[in-house]
Amino acid sequence: MMTTRIIGTGSAVPKQVVTNDDLAKIVDTSDEWIRPRTGIRERRIAAAESGTSDLAAEAAKLAIEQSGIKPEELDIIVLATSSGDCCFPNGACEVQAAVGAVNAVAFDLSAACSGFVFALNTVHSFLTAGIYRTGLVIGADTLSKLVDWNDRGTCVLFGDGAGAAVVRAEDTGIMGLTMGADGRKGDVLKCGGRTTGNFLTGKKPELGYMTMDGQEVFKFAVKTVPEAIKKTIAGSGTELEEIKYFILHQSNYRISESIAKRLKLPMEKFPANLERYGNTSGASVPILLDELNREGKLKPGDKLLLAGFGAGLTWGTTLLEW
Secondary structure, three states: OOEEEEEEEEEOOOOOOEEEEOOOOOOOOOHHEEEEEOOOEEEEEOOOOOOHHHHHHHHHHHHHHHHOOOOHHOOOOEEEEOOOOOOOOOOHHHHHHHHOOOOOEEEEEEEHHHHHHHHHHHHHHHHOOOOOOOEEEEEEEHHHHHHOOHHHHHHHHHEEEEEEEEEEEEOOEEEEEEEEEEEHHHHHEOOOOOOOOOOOOOOOOOOOEEEOHHHHHHHHHHHHHHHHHHHHHOOOOOOOOOOOOEEEOOOHHHHHHHHHHHHHHOOOOOOOHHHHHHHHHHHHHHHHHHHHHHHOOOOOOOEHHHHEEOOOOOOEEEEEEE
């Protein structure tokens, strides 16, 4: 039976670096407060000329180039984002046009910080069903446009970026997956969309900002993610110790430490780039994956566990052989 193999990766981040000291100039915070609590030193913030679809297309082009395929070979494009540039057309269609993937169906998927893992698992389903053969999976977000820059509790956490992977139906690759959601706790991490405003209400539409109950998100992540990882591993016949890297959503270094502790594994198995990029939501897992790939740290046969978790509340894992 065929499975899904990653054959190319790419990533893109804005040029503008915003340090903790930069944020201290606009909100009551400091590097001394931010770094010990989060592990973040700086993040990338998009300028006016760089949106979600721009970053997604840039990452996609790099992934396609590395994979060695032609854009016309792509059958499906799924973009995971919570911060699309338009209500419609969807960002995946904008990427399709930008890269020249004229034969691909294209749509967006919304699962916040779990987005890339959800999108990868979705494309995997199409490939293993024999419907498509080659896909492009992207996680991209410009959360800077959703953040309240007066809220020091959230604005210090997030950054912008995109990561992508080209996948193909092959004999080896994805070995197992887990996905879940708990909508009852959706209010702990939320961003309102455009409100209902028209001639009947007598109001103009308003846009919401991101809000978060950090303690509740922390408790959710450190309990749910290890459980999902163990479930995925158990169903694959693989042992935890066989996994070379656990590529977690980059939300907070303390969360990663707690997950590693619960799994009784060393932090060396949990690579991180949170210090340089902050929390890039759906982009964090593929950006980290691309960095490891391009640094030569991934070898054929390596087993990796990808894990995303966030708003929804949602969580997802993918176990794969490189």
